[in-house]
Structures are given as structure tokens and as C-alpha cells.
Amino acid sequence: MAILVTGSAGFIGANFVLDxxxxxxxxxxxxxxxxxxxxxxNLESLAGDTxxxxxxGDIGDSGLIAELLEIHQPRAVINFxxxxxxxxxxxxPEDFIxxxxxxxxxxxxxxxxxxxxxxAEAAEAFRFLHVSTDExxxxxxxxxxxxxxxxxxxxxxxxxxxxAASDHLVRAYHHTYGLPVLTTNCSxxxxxxxxxxxxxxxxxxxALAGKPLPIYGDGQQVRDWLYVKDHxxxxxxVLEGGALGETYxxxxxxxxxxxxxxxxxxxxxxxxxxxxxxHSYRQQITFVKDxxxxxxxxxxxxxxxxxxxxxxxxxxxxxxxxxTVRWYLSNQHxxxxxxxxxxxxxxxxxYQ
Ligand code: NAD
Ligand code: TYD
Numbered sequence: 394m395a396i397l398v399t400g401s402a403g404f405i406g407a408n409f410v411l412d413x414x415x416x417x418x419x420x421x422x423x424x425x426x427x428x429x430x431x432x433x434x435n436l437e438s439l440a441g442d443t444x445x446x447x448x449x450g451d452i453g454d455s456g457l458i459a460e461l462l463e464i465h466q467p468r469a470v471i472n473f474x475x476x477x478x479x480x481x482x483x484x485x486p487e488d489f490i491x492x493x494x495x496x497x498x499x500x501x502x503x504x505x506x507x508x509x510x511x512x513a514e515a516a517e518a519f520r521f522l523h524v525s526t527d528e529x530x531x532x533x534x535x536x537x538x539x540x541x542x543x544x545x546x547x548x549x550x551x552x553x554x555x556x557a558a559s560d561h562l563v564r565a566y567h568h569t570y571g572l573p574v575l576t577t578n579c580s581x582x583x584x585x586x587x588x589x590x591x592x593x594x595x596x597x598x599x600a601l602a603g604k605p606l607p608i609y610g611d612g613q614q615v616r617d618w619l620y621v622k623d624h625x626x627x628x629x630x631v632l633e634g635g636a637l638g639e640t641y642x643x644x645x646x647x648x649x650x651x652x653x654x655x656x657x658x659x660x661x662x663x664x665x666x667x668x669x670x671x672h673s674y675r676q677q678i679t680f681v682k683d684x685x686x687x688x689x690x691x692x693x694x695x696x697x698x699x700x701x702x703x704x705x706x707x708x709x710x711x712x713x714x715x716x717t718v719r720w721y722l723s724n725q726h727x728x729x730x731x732x733x734x735x736x737x738x739x740x741x742x743x744y745q
Contacts, residue, residue, distance in 0.1 A: 420445070482555070528556065567637065577641050579642075606659075
């Protein structure tokens with residue numbers, strides 16, 4: 394038995410594969426295009442593990458996907474592969490359309506053809522799990538209740554619009570073709586292997602490098618944060634017990650304003666690795682121009698997943714964020730390796 398995981402060299406995909414192989418004997422076929430966000434080093438600890446096969450490739454390559462399905466006969470596909478950074482989608486949406494929409498479509502087509510040829514028993518057991526985001530639901534005002542699975546789709550950025558489109562395709566392949574799909578819509582993740590273009594790893598990296606900590610606008614935008622390993626456990630749970638065609642919200646019940654997240658990070662760094670001059674890292678906070686169309690608040694109601702499948706996050710924000718800071722402090726070589734070259738070009742384009 395095997396599963397096929399796309400986007401496996403990215404932040405969440407890599408955490409998922411590492412956790413999976415730490416807990417299961419079942420093999421993983423890893424597929425990743427290794428874009429700027431994909432890092433083969435994330436899976437380095439699996440070198441020599443015969444349960445893991447890494448393939449460099451594009452989810453939009455129909456021939457390759459068909460071949461991988463044919464050769465490895467996975468009992469499930471978990472689709473993490475995506476362009477995932479809102480700011481990049483604002484500067485250049487094209488890749489988001491290609492990977493998130495066209496790529497997901499090509500995956501669905503290949504999986505549909507594969508599924509049709511499976512034995513009745515294998516077809517019954519097969520799952521296509523699509524990993525999506527809470528950003529498809531749009532933005533909440535402060536008093537509105539958290540997003541449930543029945544919230545209207547109101548995506549506001551090219552990123553969230555492309556993810557919304559992929560969610561709709563996945564839904565349609567279930568209703569039209571009977572493909573056994575599951576979709577998860579998760580809130581903001583944080584943890585090991587997070588690329589330092591996103592808020593939390595960017596702030597840790599800049600703080601330690603003595604650089605400004607850029608806060609967009611007034612810093613009062615709210616996100617709901619989930620430790621990445623809790624997202625991985627939720628996906629495993631949905632894969633195991635989710636009802637076909639259903640969507641499940643995944644969240645940490647941790648709504649925080651951005652400025653509070655950054656203060657927390659500074660305070661932990663002050664304890665764990667104080668600045669040489671004895672001042673707080675908070676001194677590096679700088680308010681910068683806001684993101685265009687910046688969503689004000691996301692909040693996830695994850696009660697369906699708890700009620701129906703018994704899933705709950707294991708980490709609080711306080712425990713998860715401290716683990717995360719410690720991981721970055723002990724893995725500076727990982728950060729150094731990916732913050733050269735193209736990363737610097739991105740930072741200078743985005744933050745001028
Ligand atoms: P990431 O950007 O860190 O990783 C994405 C991975 O996909 C990279 O390894 C990249 O090389 C790969 N990839 C990109 N285009 C590809 C293509 N055409 N073919 C094959 N591989 C390709 O993203 P992430 O944060 O790990 O997010 C993974 C998934 O989870 C995405 O679908 C994202 O929308 C979703 N998600 C992310 C978050 C979050 O907070 N990061 C929250 C909810 C949902
Ligand atoms: P990000 O990590 O990019 O995730 P998303 O946009 O998918 O929620 O950003 C999290 C929040 O932090 C978001 O409100 C934008 C804000 N932000 C900053 O204030 N400064 C930054 O430099 C970055 C990257 C994000």
C-alpha cells in the first residue's frame with residue numbers, strides 16, 4: 394500500500410510526509426516541482442528509507458501523474474502542491490492560476506482515469522484529499538462568527554481565488570463523476586520548515602539578522618494560527634474517517650492580531666537568544682505599507698471535525714510558538730541555505 398503526496402517538499406507537505414513515515418509503515422510517493430518554495434533538504438532525513446520515493450515533477454504534467462498512479466497504485470492522493478503566498482499572488486498571479494487551478498484540474502483528470510480502472514474493492518477504498526485554506530471564505534468583521542463549512546466562498550486575493558476555484562473543481566468531480574474526494578480548509582499554519590517569506594518565520598529570521606520586522610498597515614489583522622503538526626494529524630484523521638465529498642474546517646481556536654504574534658515572537662527570542670545590546674527585539678518592529686486588499690480577519694470554526702471525527706489540536710499557541718522559535722534557533726543552517734539568491738531578490742522587490 395502507498396499514498397501519493399504532492400507538494401511534499403514544501404512547508405506542510407514535508408511535515409506531513411515526515412510525520413506519516415514516523416508513524417506508519419505505508420510507503421509514500423512524493424511529488425514536487427521544487428519551485429522556490431520546495432526544498433529537497435526538508436526530506437533529507439528520509440535518504441535511504443525505502444518507503445519513500447521522491448519524484449521531481451509538476452502536478453500539471455498529465456503524463457507523469459498517470460504514470461506515477463499506474464506504477465505505484467496508491468490507495469490515496471493528498472494534494473498539497475500549490476503556489477501559496479498571497480503577496481506573490483498580488484505581484485504575479487499567473488503561476489497561481491497554472492498550478493492551483495490548471496494543476497489541480499490535471500490531477501483530478503488523471504485520478505479519475507486511474508480510479509475508473511481500479512477493482513471494485515480498491516475503488517471503494519480510494520481517496521483524493523485536497524488541502525485547502527480558510528482564505529477562500531473571505532474576510533470577517535470583528536463581531537462575526539467564525540467560518541463554518543457552510544460559509545459562502547468570498548475569496549479576495551488571486552491566491553484565495555485560485556484555491557477557491559480548485560475547491561470547486563474537486564467538489565464537482567465528486568458530484569459529477571463520483572470521485573471519492575475530501576477537502577480540508579485550514580487556518581494559518583506555523584512550525585518547522587516554514588519558508589521565511591511568511592509572517593512568523595520572516596520575523597524570526599529578520600529579528601536574528603538585526604533587520605526590521607515589517608508589520609503591514611496597523612498590525613490589527615487577525616489570523617487563526619495552527620501548529621503544522623496539528624494540521625497533519627487533522628489530515629490523517631480526515632483521510633481515515635472523512636465522509637466522501639465532505640469538507641472539513643481545520644483550525645487552532647487561536648485568533649491573534651498580527652502585532653500580538655510579533656510581540657510574542659520578540660518576547661520569546663528575548664528569553665531564548667537575547668540581543669547583544671540587551672534591548673528587546675521589539676525595537677526592530679517597523680510599520681510598513683499595507684498589503685492591497687488585505688483581509689482583516691480569519692477565524693475557523695473547527696467543531697465539525699471535532700464532533701464527527703474526534704480531532705482536536707494538541708498544541709496551544711503558546712506551546713507551538715515556543716517550539717517553533719526553538720526549531721529555527723537550532724536550524725540556522727536550513728534558514729541560511731534558503732535565504733540566499735532568489736530569496737533576497739524577493740525581499741527587495743516586496744519590501745523595497
Ligand atoms: P509551500 O509554498 O510551502 O509549498 C508548496 C509546495 O508545492 C512546494 O514544495 C512547491 O515546490 C510545490 N509546488 C508548487 N507548484 C507545484 C506544481 N505545479 N507541481 C508540483 N509541486 C508544486 O506551501 P504550504 O504552506 O506547505 O501549503 C501547502 C498547501 O496547504 C497549499 O495547498 C496551501 O494552499 C495549503 N494551506 C496552507 C496554509 C498555510 O498556512 N501555509 C494554510 C492552509 C492551507
Ligand atoms: P502570511 O504569513 O503571508 O499569511 P496569509 O497572508 O496567508 O495570512 O501573513 C500573515 C499575516 O501577516 C497577514 O495578515 C499579513 C501579515 N504580514 C505582515 O504584517 N508583514 C509581513 O511581512 C508578512 C509577510 C505578513
